[in-house]
Amino acid sequence: MVEIIISVFLVFMVIGALIALETTDLLSSVISIGAVGFALSICFLLVGAPDIAITQMVVEVLSLVILIRATIRHDLTTIDGDRDFFGLMATLALIFALLLLGLPAFLSLPPFGTPAMSQMMESPARHYLSGGLRETGAANIVASVILDYRAYDTLGEATVLFTSILGALAILRVYSRKKKS
Amino acid sequence: MNQNKQPGMSLIVQTVARWLKGFIFLYGVYIIFYGHLSPGGGFAGGVIVASTFVLLTLAFGKERSLGKLGKLLASELDSLGALMFLLIAVLGIAWGRIFFLNFIEKAVPTGNFKLFSAGIIPLCNVAIGIKVAASLFMIFIILAVIRVQEVKGRRRLVTTEKRRKE
Amino acid sequence: MIYAMCFILFLIGLYGATCKKNIVKIILGLVVMEYAVNLFLVLQGWRKNGQAPILDGRTNLEEFAARAVDPVPQALVLTSIVIGLGILSLMVAIAIRLYERYGTFDVTEMKRLKG
Incomplete structure (x- = not known):
């Protein structure tokens, strides 16, 4: 049950991160990062870590205030678009290769719900x-x-x-x- | 941003901030002191205490907030928290030759699950809370008073804080 | 499955940090990477039908030790979150300094104007 809820929140976080990185308005991207952070706080609460949930929530509020206060005021001209085409394609290919190489390692971890301490005696x-x-x-x-x-x-x-x-x-x-x- | 006559935000925000600031501060202090019994601790409580001053700064403008907790006092509190943490650690050496020894007797006199039950942990929480609150408030106030302006055709970093006479 | 999604979130942050031109977007990409790593570490400690590692006066100690989640990753992540705020403020300070020097948040412009 917890796994399904966390999966839903993770999909939400992935979408929020993509919106934050792709939108052209800096204010809306900062606010999207805030949404991702609050979803992360709920995930911490679900896996039995209320300390971290409290800390993440207040830190998120403070970092949003810092980001908005310090960066939005300066430059409202939108800088959209990525770097040049060849470099972008090379970087994306590298990230894709990293995904292909890393996924088997992550899938071979012990299944969710069995921490490392439950497999060791001491x-x-x-x-x-x-x-x-x-x-x-x-x-x-x-x-x-x-x-x-x-x-x-x-x-x-x-x-x-x-x-x-x-x-x-x-x-x-x-x-x-x-x-x- | 706050160049008009009345610094800060509108009357509604100021009124609500005036009511809420004490409660937020109290909640932060509660989180710090009960960090060893309930969720929380020095980190979370320190950030909440810092956010009280951030709320004051945003609502009333920076002069009033700096009047309550100046930048110099904030940096002194920052150093005080770090030194207090180190002092507790060094007292462990003096007591039992171990750095960070938990030298206060545990669960005496009140038993477990009470405020004074965990040796040095509440003291360390207070030190960490002071340090985190002071340093985060200091970084906020630095980022809030500084802005980039055009001065004589060149961009300069200017501060809106009044320079103190030395 | 969940771990793989954490990895995908990390890669999205990596994409933002490497492919974007705006320096604020680069900072946000680094923040997303930090979120993914924190979440992965905390998810490592979850135990099925676990409870938070906080005692109250009523639960039995052996039963608690058999049910509570792993406290060590939580302790590591708790310090890492506050450090993340310090690092974020440092990055914002550097961004403001760069804006004062070059008048833009665009990284490629800065490279051209370096001169």
Whole structure:
């Protein structure tokens, strides 16, 4: 049942992504990306990940605001069309070859509904699920994973976020240094 | 965009934003503090708290929002969150020679499924929440005050923020 | 089947990032690729008739461990989403800088004007 619903949402997301990439108006393409993101949030909710669903939803709202606020105002002249014909055909052929090569790998994965931890006797996920409450005291196992068992990941994430914000601030610096010498 | 006399959006948006801002902020803080018991956590709650200030900026114009949380204060809060997270990690070394040791005693005194039950996890959630909220608000305010304008025949990046005297 | 559709969504993002001229469309293509990868990772952890990995006071612990979905991909994706917002803002900043330099969002124009 969940599989069918997620398939429907995936078809919706594919159509939304195609519309977002093909339409000429930048505002409507940004809004289509927003629709894709909210469908993604519902998919997360269906597969038992309410943490990620909340985060995806609020991040989607904020990224839409950033995109609309920062890019739409500048340039309303529509730039449609693709690159030159030969390059476009070469790229499309490459993507098609990637599709043909990648599909067997994806179809040979274990069927939907059997996670990797159910096939191994000893896996970290099993340990987290059965001992997480006793060892960390957190009822939300995802929180105990990101902030206790794998807190290094979160430290690295904080570093990456800090660095990207720093990069954006440095790129958009307006005031030039006073010319002293 | 907001060059007319009254900055921001229309009266309806301003009234609704005035009513809702406290509730949104409170919801974000709730999500941060109860991240170890219910869905949520520092990341989601931090983005919700940041979106409160984004709503204020969009509804009332940037002067009022910058009056509540300036850019300098936002960058300081950003660093404060990161340093708080690192300090908690280093305290683990001081306590038991392990980085990120969960050194606070678990499930005492209230038992599981209570607010103070998970050792350092709520503290880490607060640190992450402060950091994410401050940095996302800072990037929004930077992207909001900057625009490209024609100045003397050349395109320049200009800011609409008043420069502070140094 | 669902995994293959995630792959198709990824390829659509790749098409947008490689074939489009408008720089905003390129950014949107990268965003679509990120969505596809996140969804694929989370779908990996789903277990049939599973439940969210969040305990309440009533469920038995063994039964919970036998039914809950895999928490590790969720933890990875949770950090990756917020990083995605930071990367998006960085890309938008670069796009604004390029607009200030060249006066257009068109990538081929930028290549010609480089001079």
